[in-house]
Amino acid sequence: MTQELSAGHAASTSGQPMVKAEQVWKSFGKLDVLKGVDLVVKPKETFVLLGPSGGGKSTLLRCINHLEKIDAGRLWVDGELMGYHQRGSILHEMHHKDVAKQRAKIGMVFQRFNLFPHLTAIQNVMEAPVKVKKMDKKQAEHEAEQLLTEVGLKEKLDVYPAQLSGGQQQRVAIARALAMKPKLMLFDEPTSALDPELVGEVLDVMKRLAHEGMTMVVVTHEIGFAREAADGVALMDGGVIVEMGPPEQVLGDPKEERTKLFLSKVLT
């Protein structure tokens, strides 16, 4: 595995943050899920969101690529306001097609993999480059083959997702997202649906990506991954970021009681 997994991914346009959230609020009906979240993720950083279920981590992640609309605040990815055009002081909702263009630059990996079951592994990876980017089919096939080889699935190119293990499916899903050469990767609890012994193979791929300088926002319960690969860690609970900082500090010497409580429960 000499080739870079994230080879050719689009570099950030300038020194500005890759993700910037300012006072982001989101509610489902009467329930406020995000209550004024501020967040900055710099290019090439791996940022890990920790915290109890229902704390708003996944929702924040889904807001970043506009799978969920935020109710208040602002959210930028690589300097672009997500989901809206700002003209003067007035926000205009973006057309679905423009949102799609923004999303094409952001890769997402889901807890439940969400591979397309009617397509083989290689077809899953080729689909978006061919259909969205209008890439030449041979080129896309070549790149898909390389990506799948890189994540250790050279032997599984023509296998349907149903015949793959959870860990293998998740690695196909990562390759599928990388095939669009994203400038940002979002991981929504990528190992939570996996058998314990399959977690490692997925985390290994993610660690490699982090080392290669991919910008990543990861929602996970894997404290070990956060410690080893993260540049920044935040603990979310009750829709707010309780504590944020480098992993050594947040995980090693937490200031907040809530963080201490959470870590004491997770680490035992």
Place this chain on the structure above:
Amino acid sequence: MEPADRTSADAPPVIDRGAGGSDSRPEAIKAVPVRHWGRWIASVVVLYIFAALIYSLARNQNMEWGVVADYMFRPIILKAAAVTIELTVIAMIVGAVGGTLLAIMRLSKNYVLSGLSWLYIWFFRGTPVYVQIVIWSFFGVVYPKIFIGLPFTGLAFGGWATNKVIGGVVAAVLALGLNEAAYAAELVRAGIISVDKGQTEAAESLGMSFGMTMRRIVLPQAMRVIIPPMGNETISMLKTTSLVAVTGSVLELFTQVSHLYSQNFKIMPLLIVASLWYIIFTTLFTIGQHYLERHYGRGFGTNETETAEKRAQKRLQSKVTADVSEPGNWD
């Protein structure tokens, strides 16, 4: 009645596994099966009645089997059978395309679109297809001329006499197809709903547009759910085409047969000829459905016909031929 203490009375016999434990597997059970005398007697009785029925039909002079054989492959019948197939196929295409549009409208967040779709389904399911066929055959009476133009503005780009545009076949296909669309809409909607929401999210997160997500991801998976009831609808449609006989203007199977027997009074044999053709077509559709189901079931592991090795071979082969045909491209 079993005695209450049965379990304690005959405890399971201890199987001697021997000293070797698991490697000495006990002898496989060879037991005398239960004899189902009741089933056997019932089978004999039913077979007897069935044989008697066949015998009586075969021997009945009024069935005129010779006439059946004589008419079965006459060109006039074959042509009518072809018209029946034509009506079925076109009406089903109109129904499937219309149904898909209606289903997508129905699922739209826009109330006008979903409301209109609801209204359409309500109307076409609420009136008998027989009545709809008659209504369409009288369309020319209600609208003697058809114009292409903008309603309410008086602008018209061209006009034709209705009976020139909407002949018997077109009226029949419209009646059957538009009615079918209402039923197909619900089938397609069920199929779309059955696809996991994560599929749409994954497609959207890859930058796919709504239309692309539908065409490439959702509908192909929905097909797996849609095909079986749609096959049902197709077979049902095949026989519903016989209702077109009420207009008398389309020479499909049943109309043709009834024209014939009104002249030669060979009523029973001609009805059997028509029935045999309907059964033959139903059988063919059923076989076609089987292959469609297999195609759209791919990846779901139930009836995989190709191994991954074979798919790999196919893919590599097409790659090699593509390389040869387009030299100078990247390698």
